[in-house]
Amino acid sequence: MEQYSRQIILPEIGLIGQEKLAAAKVLVVGAGGLGSPVLQYLVAAGVGKIGIVDGDVVAVSNLHRQVLYTPTDVGKPKVLCAQNQLQKHNPEVLIDVYNVFISAKNAAEIIANYHIVVDGTDQIAVRYLLNDACVNLGKPLVYGAIHKFQGQVSVFNFLGGPTYRDLFPDEPAEDSIPSCAENGVLGILPGFVGVAQANEVLKIILNFGNVLSGKLWVFDAKTMCSELIEIVSQSYTEKNTEIHREN
């Protein structure tokens, strides 16, 4: 417990909060730019069980922002390198790895084992897939996304709050929203955004502060300006949920 002493002395956490963290099960989908800081801080905080889903291998071009990895990891599966590094930081945390890409076939089976899902993916279609699976399974989804120098964070499907489809109802064509590989990205940007996602996970588990449900945090690293945009539930969500339940 000594390693957690500086957070246990916070009235918002305490020993009871630390026990809540130890009992929590969090799934991080995508072990890239966003996943790296999310995983590092959740492991350090003592979240009891963490799942990591990613079927990719470490590439040299990942290293400027995916700070979990080193040059000796290049070519190796991300989930195994991440597990190895994170376990050194905190051997008490149980880390389950899934060396696959999340898909319609495996999403429900994997997500069902966790309380909270973190979206650290890099493809727009997967964001919709994760959102719909979390709605179907009743799991909160801690969303983060980045574009060059800007980031977005929100918490979807939390206590009946809005979902990703309330923000962007219609799924765009895959090639219409470019990824980091196509666009480029400032290396520190996923650090800002991923830490904000880890913060939301801690707030959900520990029940302090205001969870970013119904709010979209928009951040610009060039100006250091940020805005909180209110998201209103659309009727689409109810219809979509009903369709999932009928199926």
Next chain:
Amino acid sequence: MKINLYGMLAEAAGTAQIEIDDFNGETLGDLRNAVESKFPQLKNKMYKIAQNRKLVNENEKLTEHDEIAFLPPFAGG
């Protein structure tokens, strides 16, 4: 009327803030049409409109001092 653009909308328009001087419309939908007429490169882009930091539908009425932002989805992670 000034409009803040995010992400690839700002890149398409070449600026993070645009101004529509001769706007005579009433709703956010009218504003979208005016913006896309002046910046046709924004047509067919997906984005949501925030009015005074709240996402609203395009039937909402505009007032002179509203803060308007166009927000596209981001894919990167």
